[in-house]
Amino acid sequence: MVGKVSWLIVGVEFLFIFLFWSILSKPWHLQGYLNGMGKRGFFLGMNRQQLGFTWVEVSIVLVILSVLAAIIFNRSISVFDSKAVTDSKQVTEAFEKGVNLVHLKWSDEGGKGVIVEVNEHDVEVTSNGWAKQLNENLAGCVSVWNAVLPDSPKISIYDPAVPIDGWSVGGGPNVCYFINQSGSAFNKKKTPYFRYSNTIGQVVAFNM
Numbered sequence: 001m002v003g004k005v006s007w008l009i010v011g012v013e014f015l016f017i018f019l020f021w022s023i024l025s026k027p028w029h030l031q032g033y034l035n036g037m038g039k040r041g042f043f044l045g046m047n048r049q050q051l052g053f054t055w056v057e058v059s060i061v062l063v064i065l066s067v068l069a070a071i072i073f074n075r076s077i078s079v080f081d082s083k084a085v086t087d088s089k090q091v092t093e094a095f096e097k098g099v100n101l102v103h104l105k106w107s108d109e110g111g112k113g114v115i116v117e118v119n120e121h122d123v124e125v126t127s128n129g130w131a132k133q134l135n136e137n138l139a140g141c142v143s144v145w146n147a148v149l150p151d152s153p154k155i156s157i158y159d160p161a162v163p164i165d166g167w168s169v170g171g172g173p174n175v176c177y178f179i180n181q182s183g184s185a186f187n188k189k190k191t192p193y194f195r196y197s198n199t200i201g202q203v204v205a206f207n208m
Helices: 002-024 028-037 055-080 083-108 138-148
Strands: 115-118 121-124 155-157 167-172 175-180 193-197 202-206
Touching (some): 083 138, 138 175
Antiparallel strands (some): 167 175, 193 202
16 A cells, blocks of 8 residues: 555656646746736736746756645655554554663763662663563563563564564574564565664664
């Protein structure tokens, strides 16, 4: 659905630009109209050459129209996001805010503690103040998920043979991948997911 809408918008954009180019590059349209009106008012005394447009002016108009079309395209395409992508964006943003809140609290308390209290929950942190993966297996990733998102959706351990209906987690030492499978098998190019590195507190989103 999103792909078809994308091509439709691009097609309309090029048609829009072509029509304006056709009009602006043919000054005789305006000249003919003015001839019929007797060249009265503001345009009184203008000759045919003065009413034309240079290629520079046409190019400027085309550039402006292209920029406007690109802005409209980028804004409108988000309307067609799937429910899984929309939900994933919200969870990812909440997770990143939680990670940053933990780090800010750790800094405010002197930057030396190993545990900080955030939203009435104790969160263990690394030596750099980021929410800590309590151990180096996937259970450690689950612990980060639950610590940073106290009201988070239920999460399961990722299994490539099981299309989990909801969130799953994969990863290893110092890095976790949180995947919104939504009942489908994981597809690296399509499934929305995000990566968290507890060494630098980085959250990176994919496919959303």
